[in-house]
Amino acid sequence: MSVIILFLAGIAAIAGWWLTRQRLTAKPWLEEGVIGDLPHEGERGTAAKVGLGVFLAVAGSLFSLVISAYFVRKDLSLPGGADWRPQPVPNLLWLNTGVLILSSLALQWTHGAAKRDRIEDVRSGLSIAGASTLLFLVGQLAAWRQLAEAGYFAASSPAAAFFYLITGIHGLHVAGGLVALGRAGAKAWRGATAEQLRLSVGLCTAYWHFLLVVWLIILALLTGWADDFIVICRAVVP
């Protein structure tokens, strides 16, 4: 469970830093009158950004818990983890990783284009990002198929079960993001200006970067790199 504790420690640090800026030591019973300038009043953009931030914390908690469960299951199963057979990873995942990086870069570029008010670039950027993300999902399904053909089913080993579970949850999050991206795209083609699209493109970009980071962590976990990292950690912290 150390992964989720570390994640929550990070959240607690952010929350604590934020709280220290909220005048928590104020004595409200002594203060009368209007104080503070609040960042609101119809600024839907800020609310949407904060909303996405909170959602990313929830999704981060979910992924940390799955990864925690992965390690607990690996260590707790039998003394020495005797029934834990490492799961070979299809080479296709490397290609998929490249495609996901491409979609993240495309969105970053689109975000820049939206800031510079270039609606043509925004449209093409959104198409590239959407197409590459779709390709990523197809690639993930193809990887599942390759594993199944090689005889690895969800029920055949715990590592295989975790492989399907983790990639599945990540894939569902990507698919959910595609819905938001699709709505931004629909607006772009229905004649919205680049300025009107700036917010939704910015939110999509942040979400895509988050999912890319999560994917890289998952990949390290599934290919076994994370194990080497843990060994180093255990050597440093007895």
Place this chain on the structure above:
Amino acid sequence: MSDVAAELVGPVPPAEVPELELYHPRSWITKYVFCQDAKVIAIQYSATAMSIGLVALVLSWLMRLQLAFPGSLALIDNASYYQFITMHGMIMVIYLLTALFLGGFGNYLIPLMVGARDMVFPYVNMVSYWVYLLAVLVLVAGFFAPGGPTGAGWTLYPPQAILTGTPGRDWGIILMLASLILFIIGFTMGGLNYVVTVLQGRTRGMTLMRMPLTVWGIFTATVMALLAFPALFVACVMMLLDRVLGTSFFMPSVVELGQQLTYSGGSPILFQHLFWFFGHPEVYIVALPAFGIVSDLISTHARKNIFGYRMMVWAIVAIGGLSFLVWAHHMYISGMNPYFGFFFATTTLIIAVPTAIKVYNWVLTLWRADIRLTVPMLFALGFIVTFVNGGLSGLFLGNVVVDVPLSATMFVVAHFHMVMGVAPILVVFGGIYHWYPKVTGRMLNETLGKLHFWVTFLGAYAIFFPMHYIGLLGVPRRYYELGQTAFVPPSAATLNVFITVAALIVGAAQLVFLFNVIWSLFRGKEAGGNPWRATTLEWQTPQTPPGHGNWGRELPVVYRWAYAYSVPGMTQDFLPQNQPPAAAKAA
């Protein structure tokens, strides 16, 4: 009022919101059914939660009848007894208390108390309710599925939860897991709204340290729920895969009815870790809103500012943080490393410190106050006493050496019913008696309210005090019937009859409350806008019940904290948060 610069006190232009930003219902359906107004959603949440809660109440009656008069009711056999336990626990903790405090009170009070027109994402808020309703319907479907609902206990521990022989193994467990997954998805949508509305939707002048403690409690509980519910989500998804696809996340090698099952190497302990990683914060997800609401009830009905407001806020935040570090005190008898037990016992006892601070502050608020024994005040006082009682037995159980012999007895049942059943539900009632005039424009009947309070309060003690005792005698929990057990004296059976009679009476008293709620809707005394002469913003709305958009054309401006009661030198004994200082002095 010494350290405030003079220019801050001057008149401030209120913020205006253009009409077109508000969502407007266009038909009866969008006004009352698929409505995006947080106040309507709150009532929908509350009505659904209380309806399903009534089902759980009837289940507890049936269980009590079986315990007092074993075998006298033909419809209760051992399988259905376990199904009743499971559904009673799950409904009460998740579908009633969590949904009512956050979905009900949260939706109604957050926008009004922080001076917003609505939640920041009204559409998502509406979807949240409908997903919650779907979760409830899937849960209820378990009663009608072949084999009935699951009887795995409310903690759903594997491996027995999905093995043959556990009632509801075919469909009940699948429906239960699906329902929980839906609930969590729906809650996350609502929870995003509550958090972002508190962060971004506050009106001018409403700093965090001027928010009523109700908002602080609901806000912190929502943050905790958003971070803790994913643990239950993961556990449910993994168990669903174990049950449906035959994976071995939680299932070890098992021989069942002489057959070796295909499961191998899974870890039941992993499920317990995930479940309680959610399960312990859940206790405080229910308790923190109760703490907040009770603070406001006490301050308003004792006409005195809350004692130690800052400390109350810090304690809420501290409890929220600490509650993530105590989960394994539910697992002392799971065979974990004894050093873990030592660590978790320590953190468990530390969490008693901020909790005790809150209790002292409530008591000190009452000290030499102008106490009005209204119905909400009675319930708030009942809560303090009950929470202290339940909390003290929690100190016993938090220690490993005391917990190990008591863990499987009725003592634990008595403890958690006191601290997280009776105590929060008293606050729910207090809150309903307090805010019903704002929601409907009419007062609840006070005589019926007092009758409801005294029967519920004394009855709850008649139920749960003897239960501690029979737990100490060694009467095990989870048993369908005791049978011939040498160590249990016959007096335990007599006490069981007494407890059951008390439970039937307390249950019936809730019908008085239901009658009161419905009768007062039509015949109750007109309440006016601010019957309790309270300071917080929800009592200062131009209309009662508040109209669509809550406020008139202009949002309120906040000039002071939420607890300006009996301020010296003022003619009125309360100063509303939005009353300009000059007007307050003149009044």
